[in-house]
Amino acid sequence: MEPLRAKRVLKQHVKTDALLGVDAVPMGERPAAQPSDSDAAESVVKPAEPGHAHVPVQLTPVGGPLFAAAPPKPRPSLDRETKLRVLGAMNESEVKPCKKCTLCAGRINTVFGEGDADAKLMFIGEGPGQNEDETGxxxxxxAGELLDKMIVAMGLTREQVYIANVVKCRPPNNRAPLPDEVEACWDYLRRQIETINPRxxxxxxxxxxxxxxQTDKGITSIRGIWAECKAFNPPVPVMPTFHPAYLLRAYTMENRKKVWSDLQAAMKFIGS
Ligand code: SF4
Incomplete structure (x- = not known):
């Protein structure tokens, strides 16, 4: 790596460590995280060096009534203009007028998602809150401010990533979206992922x-473990981590280190 770039990267890492409360420099390779439960539903992949294929490690699958297997969709390679056109049309003609679930009744705005249609990195949260509902x-x-800081600390800008949620309308009182609401909205997110085709x-x-x-496991047991979204062919590598809103509520050194470790794994994967 060129000295100037190395210096910039090092500076960025120090800033991020400070932001996330990391006060130590890890020595050597981080040991691969191990699933703590035996009934994992997802396949897990080991992080790979940029440019190298990741190695899938199959865990014992479980099923669930919500997760009926659907044939994986091919991930087409579209140019940026086409992606923008596809996403814009979906937002205007389908999502904005959508009434597929009861969340439409309480919304001010739908919140489609935003960012680079060609992004290598896509963040997916659960749903809009009050500010998101008001602004669209x-x-x-x-939580968004914290996510912005994390993105900057990763050496990226908000405009270089894509940010979306599993539901596009605000659940009442900021509750988590219900499974049927998530399912009603899934096709929009699936097509966003398919169009953007993030790494x-x-x-x-x-x-x-x-x-x-497509797992029923809790985030605490699977965060930090590489997995795959198998709705696509080839599957999309996924790094699960805590929601920034949770991090704000439980702003402990331990949680901040965990999130930073997860983000570092994602950065390494995309060669950032
Ligand atoms: S949450 Fe999704 S499925 Fe439900 S009304 Fe909004 S856009 Fe439609």
Whole structure:
């Protein structure tokens, strides 16, 4: 790596470590995380060096009534203009007028998602909160500010990633979206992923992780473990981590280190 770039990267890492409360420099390779439960539903992949294929490790699958297997969709390679056109048309003609679930009744705005249609990295959260509902933009409240800081600390800008949620309308009282609401909205997110075709997805929190990975496992047991979204062919690598809103509520050194470790894994994967 060139000295100037190395210096910039090192500076960025130090800033991020400070932001996330990391006060130590790891020595050597981080040991691969191990699933703590025996009934994992997802396949897990080991992080790979950029440019190298990742190695899938199959865990024992479980099923669930919500997760009826659907044939994986091929991931087409579209140019940026086509992606923008596809996403814009979906938002205007389908999502904005959508009444597929009862969440439409309480919304001010739908929150489609935003960012680079060609993004290598896609963040997926659970749903809009009050600020998002009022503005029609994802992650603009306090949790959004923290996510912005994380993105900057990763050496990226918000405009270089894509940010979306599993539901496009605000659940009442900021509750987690219900399984039937997530299912009603899934096709929009699936088509967003298919169109953007990111190299890696970082899921933020339990509801997003459960739907993207089609698992019923809790976020605490699977965060930090590489997995795959098998709705696509080839599957999309997924790094599950805590939601920034949870991190704000439980702003402990341990949690911040965990999230930073997950983000570092995603950065390494995309060669950032
Ligand atoms: S949450 Fe999704 S499925 Fe439900 S009304 Fe909004 S856009 Fe439609």
């Amino acid at each position: 933009r994802p992650f603009v409240g306090r 890696v997805i970082v899921t933020l929190g339990g509801p997003a992780t459960k739907r993207v990975l």
